Each structure stands twice: as C-alpha cells, then as structure tokens.
C-alpha cells in the first residue's frame with residue numbers, strides 16, 4: 001500500500017470530523033512471558049491512517065476552519081534498541097518515508113500535546129482504549145481546563161474509531177488486492193492440509209503443514225488462532241487445543257487463514273480424514289453447502305445484512321427438518337429458536353484489517369446496513385451435532401461442519417474471493433486423494 005492511500009484515508013477522516021483534534025496511538029508491545037514478547041501487531045485503526053508499523057508512536061490530525069495538519073510522533077533512533085531489537089525508522093527515516101505534514105520525536109509528545117490541544121474544543125480519541133499516550137492527552141486537556149485565562153478548552157471527547165471504521169467498511173482496490181493475496185496463500189494451505197491428512201496424525205500436524213505454507217509464502221502471520229478440530233471436537237466452536245488424534249472415519253474441521261500486510265483472510269473447510277465422506281457425513285455436508293451457496297447467491301448491493309441473517313436461519317431450519325433433526329413447521333421452530341441448538345453462530349462478519357473487522361453493522365438509527373460495493377463479508381453456515389446428543393439421528397452424531405468463504409460485494413452482486421478452494425464433495429475428495 002503506498003503513501004497516497006494513507007493520505008487519502010486521512011483526508012476522508014478529516015472530512016468527517018468537526019473542527020478539532022484527533023489523537024491515535026500505536027499498539028503497545030505485549031509481554032508473552034517474563035521478558036519475551038509476542039510478535040508485534042500494529043493497531044488496525046492507527047495502521048489504516050498512516051501505515052506506520054512501530055510501537056510507541058502517536059498520530060495527530062488537526063482540523064481548523066481553514067486548514068488541516070497531520071503530525072506523526074515516532075521514536076528516535078537509539079543504538080541500544082537497534083542492537084537488541086533492530087533499527088527503528090527514526091525521525092529522519094520517517095520523514096523520508098511518510099507523507100504526513102510533520103514528524104516529531106515522541107519524547108516531546110507529552111509537552112507538545114498540551115500546546116496542540118490549546119486551540120480546540122473537540123477531541124477525537126478511541127474512547128475505549130486505556131493507552132498511556134491517550135491518558136497523557138486527557139490530563140493535558142484537564143490541566144488546560146483548570147487554567148484561568150485559557151482561551152479555549154476541550155468540551156467534547158468523541159469516539160474517533162466509529163468514523164474510521166465507517167471508512168474501513170468499504171475496501172479500496174488496493175485493500176482487496178491484499179485480501180486476495182492472503183486468500184490465495186490460505187487456499188494453498190487448506191489444499192496442503194487435505195493432501196497430507198492421514199488417520200493417526202495429530203491435529204497440530206495439520207496446523208503445522210498450513211503454517212509452513214503461510215510462512216513460506218511470506219504471509220505475516222496467522223490471521224487468528226487456527227482451529228483444527230477432528231471428529232466431535234468440531235462441535236466446540238472455538239476449539240484451539242489442536243492436540244487430539246485424527247481418527248479414521250471422522251471429519252476434520254479446519255478454520256485457519258493467514259494475514260497479508262495486516263489484511264486478513266478467514267476460511268473454513270471440513271473434510272474426511274481418510275479422504276472419503278461416509279453416507280451420513282455427505283448428507284450433512286451437502287445440506288450445509290446448499291445453505292452456503294444460496295446465502296452467497298443472495299448477496300448484492302442493497303440487500304440488508306439482517307435480512308441475510310434471517311434468510312440463512314430459514315435455510316438452516318429447512319436443512320435440519322430435511323435431515324430429520326427437527327420436526328414440525330419451520331416458522332414455529334424458528335420462533336422457538338430450535339435451530340439455534342445446532343446452528344448457534346451468525347452467518348458471517350466483516351473482514352479486513354481485522355479478521356472480525358469492527359465496522360458498524362447498523363446505521364446511526366440502529367437500522368441494519370445494506371450491502372454496498374467494496375464491502376467484504378465472510379459467509380460461514382455450520383451445523384453441529386454433538387456425539388452425546390440423543391435428539392439427533394445416530395448416524396449424524398459427532399459430526400460438526402462449517403464451510404466459510406470470503407465474499408466481496410460487487411456492482412452486479414458478489415465475487416467469492418475464495419472460490420479456488422475445493423468445496424464440493426467431489427472436489428474435496430479429489431484433493432484429499434492427490435499424492
């Protein structure tokens with residue numbers, strides 16, 4: 001993503017702001033244990049606006065009636081830090097690389113922020129962050145407020161993330177390219193898992209095979225903790241232990257995907273460990289697949305997201321009736337939420353810089369948003385029949401199936417960005433049995 005994209009995003013945010021000042025902070029480094037750290041992951045809203053990928057940085061956007069200004073505070077070069085952790089870009093490096101109006105030393109931030117706040121009445125921050133740098137800004141605002149003779153002081157503190165995330169909802173072609181890159185690598189990883197899977201392996205061995213593909217192709221990381229769930233483990237929705245043995249005759253559900261330049265993919269496939277679906281597995285699989293294809297096919301600009309959710313629940317209820325799991329009329333069953341026992345989660349979520357992109361699902365009046373060109377959503381219906389659930393026909397017990405793709409809303413409807421990943425029973429069995 002080059003500088004002009006970040007510049008355009010800041011311009012759009014400034015457009016949405018009243019006069020005032022917005023302050024965004026980078027993500028802190030997270031301790032893993034004692035003195036070792038998790039790999040660094042930048043705050044998505046901060047990254048969206050400036051593309052700067054170091055910790056201890058602050059982005060300030062200023063809007064006055066006649067002008068606007070952007071300042072990025074970064075950490076100066078430090079020889080000791082460079083020896084242990086690698087060189088930071090430093091002040092000169094950041095000046096060369098970034099198109100903000102000013103680069104300043106973050107060591108000056110606490111002093112500078114008081115000056116910067118002095119002329120403004122509106123302060124935009126992430127209201128729900130406890131970042132130390134934001135607390136410094138709030139204390140500076142407080143001390144200005146109690147200074148007699150100050151011309152102006154902050155009267156409103158507003159949530160900047162709502163504005164940024166409204167922008168993040170619509171992806172540009174550069175963002176879609178990054179997502180495509182992530183999906184392409186993830187596609188190869190799922191096919192690799194299907195190919196190498198054998199009865200007697202451990203779940204983590206499939207995760208390892210996929211991680212190799214992610215890293216070997218330059219993906220920055222897993223976009224989220226991989227779920228590799230053999231047999232009945234698939235019925236634990238957020239199963240991440242991934243340590244059980246994969247047994248002959250069972251399915252394995254894999255919900256795993258990588259990130260490319262901080263853009264996520266999010267893919268689930270469910271396939272037979274021995275490479276061949278049993279009769280019962282095939283029945284449930286095709287029921288879920290049929291729902292998934294119909295829901296995807298209903299996506300186009302103007303369709304409301306909550307309509308799609310209801311539609312998916314109707315289809316899943318019909319599937320449960322057809323499989324003989326539920327008995328009765330669809331409407332009454334849905335009224336009683338009977339389907340929720342076997343299909344407990346939503347049909348999908350926004351996806352982008354975060355795997356669950358925290359963009360709004362409703363407008364400011366609370367109405368469900370309608371799809372627009374450039375939105376990206378996952379579609380991931382599932383049916384889950386626990387091994388010990390006697391309300392389910394015996395041959396379906398212990399089967400948990402989810403099928404998830406990443407869908408881009410286009411002018412004419414949609415594009416399935418992950419359509420290259422094997423999905424029909426025939427396609428999956430073919431890849432599972434490739435040498």
Ligand SMILES: [Mn+2]
Nearest residue numbers: 266378380404
């Ligand atoms: Mn998902």
